[in-house]
Amino acid sequence: MATIPSPKNWASGDEVTASQFNTDIRDGFGFLKHRPMALVYDSAGETVTFSASAPYGAVVYSWDTLEFDNDGIWSSGANTRLTCRTTGIYEITSHVEWTGYSNANAGNRYLFVTKNNAGSNTLGTSADIALDQQYVKISDSSYPQSTHVCMLASLTSGDYIETVIVNTKTTALTTIAGYSNHFSMCFVGSS
Amino acid sequence: MAIPVLRNWSVGELVTASMMNNYVRDVGDFWLDVPWVHMDNSANVSHTTSGSYQLLTFNTTLRDTDNMHPGSGGVFTVATTGIYQVHAEVMFAANLTGCRGLSVDRTRSGVSTTGWCRSGACSSYADDIATVDSVAFETSCQIDRMMSLLAGDELRFYGYQNSGGALNMLGSGTTNYYTQASIRWLGQL
Numbered sequence: 001m002a003t004i005p006s007p008k009n010w011a012s013g014d015e016v017t018a019s020q021f022n023t024d025i026r027d028g029f030g031f032l033k034h035r036p037m038a039l040v041y042d043s044a045g046e047t048v049t050f051s052a053s054a055p056y057g058a059v060v061y062s063w064d065t066l067e068f069d070n071d072g073i074w075s076s077g078a079n080t081r082l083t084c085r086t087t088g089i090y091e092i093t094s095h096v097e098w099t100g101y102s103n104a105n106a107g108n109r110y111l112f113v114t115k116n117n118a119g120s121n122t123l124g125t126s127a128d129i130a131l132d133q134q135y136v137k138i139s140d141s142s143y144p145q146s147t148h149v150c151m152l153a154s155l156t157s158g159d160y161i162e163t164v165i166v167n168t169k170t171t172a173l174t175t176i177a178g179y180s181n182h183f184s185m186c187f188v189g190s191s
Numbered sequence: 192m193a194i195p196v197l198r199n200w201s202v203g204e205l206v207t208a209s210m211m212n213n214y215v216r217d218v219g220d221f222w223l224d225v226p227w228v229h230m231d232n233s234a235n236v237s238h239t240t241s242g243s244y245q246l247l248t249f250n251t252t253l254r255d256t257d258n259m260h261p262g263s264g265g266v267f268t269v270a271t272t273g274i275y276q277v278h279a280e281v282m283f284a285a286n287l288t289g290c291r292g293l294s295v296d297r298t299r300s301g302v303s304t305t306g307w308c309r310s311g312a313c314s315s316y317a318d319d320i321a322t323v324d325s326v327a328f329e330t331s332c333q334i335d336r337m338m339s340l341l342a343g344d345e346l347r348f349y350g351y352q353n354s355g356g357a358l359n360m361l362g363s364g365t366t367n368y369y370t371q372a373s374i375r376w377l378g379q380l
Contacts, residue, residue: 021200029218030197035378037274039337068274068339070380091276093335097309143292143351146310150335180306184337186276186377 001085001157002036002071003027004190036071036086039184040064040079045177048167050107058112058121061096061163063183073185080119080162082185084155090185092130093150094163097176100141107169109134111147114162115155121164129153129161144176154191161185192257192271194379195221226257226271226376233364238283239357244294244349247281247370251363259374267346267372273379275340277308279372280333281350284359292351293332299344308336329361329368337377348372 005028008020040063051057060080071085084090094113110133114120117127130149147165155161163183167173175181198214200206230249238245246265257270269275281293294309310332332350340346350370352358363369 016206018200018202018204021198021206025215025218026197026199029195029222032222033194033197033378034380037337037377039339068380093337095308095336143290143353144309148310148333148335178306180308182308182336186274186337 002031002034002187004086004088005031034070035187036073036088037184037186038069038071038073038082039067039182040069040074040082041067041179041182042175043177045181046165046175047172048165048175049172050166050168050170055121055123056166056168058110058123058164058166060119060121061165061183063163065179067179067182081160082162082183083160084157084185086187087157087191088155088187089189089191090153090155091150091188092153092161093148093182093184094130095146095148095183096163096165096181097144097146098167099174099176100144107167107173109145109147110166110168111149112164112166113149113151114164115153116159117162117164119162123164123166152188155185156191192221192226194271194273224256226259226269226273226275227374228255228257228259228267229253229371229373229375230255230260230267231369231371232360232362234362235284235359235365236362236370237357238350238352238360241289241355241357242353244351247279247348247350247360247372249370249372253371254373257376265347267374269340269344269346269374270342271376272342273340274377275338276375276377277336277338277346277373278334278375279348280331281348281370282329282331282361282366282368283350283352284361285329286354286358288355289353290351291330291332293334294349294351295334295336296347296349297338297340297344298347299341307338308334310334329366331368339380346374
């Protein structure tokens with residue numbers, strides 16, 4: 001957990017000490033320089049098969065590869081999650097690209113970001129904090145289709161976020177493996 | 192741009208004006224003007240070949256604190272190592288046919304890796320309303336991604352469309368919604 005600086009309110013007559021300079025100047029700017037942030041991606045891809053009944057084949061996305069993390073936000077043992085260690089406002093980005101598919105009735109793609117949802121793929125609850133829905137209507141496999149959320153959220157230490165995806169095409173669809181599909185959070189200010 | 196050193200202050204040392212300038216003023220100034228470039232193109236640019244990627248080019252500097260873009264062309268060169276927020280948008284002219292896309296590529300030590308983030312495609316073709324009213328609207332694709340970048344890394348942004356012919360990528364001089372890109376330093380690990 002990073003320590004958010006609490007800048008000193010300097011008063012007349014204060015004796016400036018090395019300790020104060022280290023706390024208020026060095027550590028204050030140091031926090032900004034090394035603000036809590038992490039980015040993970042998916043090296044394998046996921047296969048998502050639609051089901052007609054809830055939760056409609058929704059998949060809690062696994063992020064198996066760490067690109068960077070300076071606050072213990074991600075662990076391989078719980079790789080669906082990004083966990084807040086330092087309370088604050090975060091910019092969250094979740095991005096999933098789907099294999100292009102040539103079919104005139106290719107279904108929809110959904111990407112949810114959930115908060116403290118215990119790995120559940122049940123959607124439409126208060127745990128959902130963001131959604132991107134893409135309505136695919138034309139037949140074209142020339143380009144991967146993307147679902148993407150970029151948002152701010154207030155997180156308390158211990159809160160965690162996950163990505164859940166749904167495909168409503170009636171046969172299985174895969175997501176693209178590699179660094180393009182990613183999940184990240186970055187501290188932007190105190191809450 | 193030099194990332195400021197954060198001084199470890201010691202008991203008994205004499206605080207000088209130079210120290211205050213180097214370790215207080217300059218650090219504050221750095222945060223007011225972190226490495227940051229924001230470019231757009233004032234003119235429309237024709238995306239000439241349907242079904243292909245075309246490099247986005249820029250001719251207008253909205254902000255460039257670290258000499259990351261030469262003022263013309265499509266190559267951004269990172270001057271300061273760090274974690275960056277990369278954002279880009281391409282706005283295509285109204286058209287009823289095909290897909291639209293946007294991708295960012297990174298070149299490091301001469302080796303290019305493609306598709307660090309791709310948006311758009313078959314969900315971002317001519318607006319849904321268009322298919323109802325037969326009226327086309329401009330179509331945009333955007334990307335946002337944090338990237339760990341080294342000094343010397345190059346970024347290039349590519350637009351994609353397969354409308355069947357040439358299609359304009361709109362410039363800031365012609366519309367309120369236009370093609371642009373920004374790269375902003377966030378910090379170090």
